[in-house]
Amino acid sequence: MVDLRSDTVTRPTAAMREAMAAAEVGDDVFGDDPTVNALEAHVAALFGHEAALFAPSGTMANQIALQLLVPPGEELLAGADAHVVTYEVGAAAALGGISTRTWPSVGAALDAEAIAAMIRPAGYPSLPTRAVAVEQTHNLGGGGVVPLAALHRLREVTLSAGVALHCDGARIWHAHVAAGVPLFTYGQLFDTLSVCLSKGLGAPVGSLVVGSAERIARARAIRKRMGGGMRQAGILAAAGLHALEHHVQRLADDHARARRLAAALEPFGVVEAAAVRTNVVLLDLAKTSLDAPTLVKRAAERDVLIVPMLPRTARVITHLDVDDDGIDRAAEVLSDLLRAA
Structure with a gap:
């Protein structure tokens, strides 16, 4: 079986399991799990922020960050295909009372000037914009990397408008490796970030919210309210620390394999290999007779697992559990399958 559904399907390596078994633990709800504390301090330092908070999932980390930035009944701006509004089952509205308005789907091709034109100031007859969220890398943008220059310009726009800027950095490690941009540089552009340890890095569980000490203190209360308080979580944090030490630079291998797969499929008109920057390959089936569910079903019958993302778009993601073979x-x-279509 070749499982390319997501980079979340990875299993802990033997070395990671050893690190987990040896982890020193405490009670994280009381703040005295030393391995969790070490992970939070390490990740905060990587991004140049004061503090970080370990959370069970990327969705929880994103939603904690959004609640830190946007009061109930006020507005978040995001892309129409952003994870925070597309794949988090309405959590911003249901849990945070946050109103969301979106710009047209453009993937990683961020237009800061168009976003600037959407920002509503406080005192406007409608609700004010309080934050903007961007995704790095961009899932439905085919793992695209938002250019650093575009992020700098967006930071200028949000600072000028007095609006916060959040990064859904679930795969920011991939952007760091593919674009060569230091994590610290990315970190300085955002008021809050969520970063995931179980997408690509191979940890079994966990994301972190990154921000100021004051915000992270408030984040602990929000995490508890959402049911995210964990006890001897150092066993999981140890996996994250191991992943950060051993699995970041190897992401280049996943990128190379994604490009190699894309090059093999390019003759069928479903992907441009040159457009594949990281570990995500989107297969556009518009020029074939197949829809995405049919391709997914037929591939699974031959022990290759991929996922449908849109009716005529399927997604393939490379990761550390899939080698060259x-x-x-x-x-x-x-x-x-494409040849027969």
């Missing part, structure tokens, strides 16, 4: 097998199966 797995990519060759996936390329063979998907090529056969």
Whole structure:
């Protein structure tokens, strides 16, 4: 079986399991789990912020950050295909009372001037904009990397308007490796970030909210309210520390494998290999007779797992559990199916 559904399907390596088994633990709700504290301090330092908070999931980390920035009944701006509004089951509205307005879907091609034109100031006859959220890398943008220059310009726009800027950085490690931009540089552009340890880095569980000490103090209360308080969480934090030490630079291998798979499928008109920057390959089936669910079903029958994202778009994600032989097998199966379409 070649499982390319997501980089969340990875299993802890033997070395990671050893680190988890040896972890020193305490009670994180009381703030005395030393391994969790070490992970939070390390991640905060990587991004140049004062503090960080370990959370069970990326969705929880994002929603904590949004509640820190946007009061109930006020507004968040995000892309129409952003994870925080598309794949988090309405949590911003349901949990935070946050109103969301979106700009047209453009993936990683961020237009700061268009976003600037959408910002509503306080005192406007409608509700005010309090924050903007961007995604790095961009999932439905095919793992695209938002250019650093565009992020700098957006930071200027938000600072001028007095609006906060949040990064859904679930795969920011990929942007760091693909674009060569230091994590610290990314960190200085945002008021809050969420960063994921179980997408690509291979940890079994966990994301972190990154921000100022004052915000993270408030975040602990929000996490508790959302049911995210964990006890001997150092066992999980140890996996994250191991991942950060051993699995970041190897992401370049996943990027190379994604490009190799894309190059094998490019002759069928479903992907441009040159556009693949990181570990996400989107297959556009518009020029074929297949829809995404059909391709997914037929691939699964031959032990290659991928996922439908849109009716005519399927997604493939490379990760540390799929080696060169797995990519060759996936390329063979998907090529056969596309050739027969």
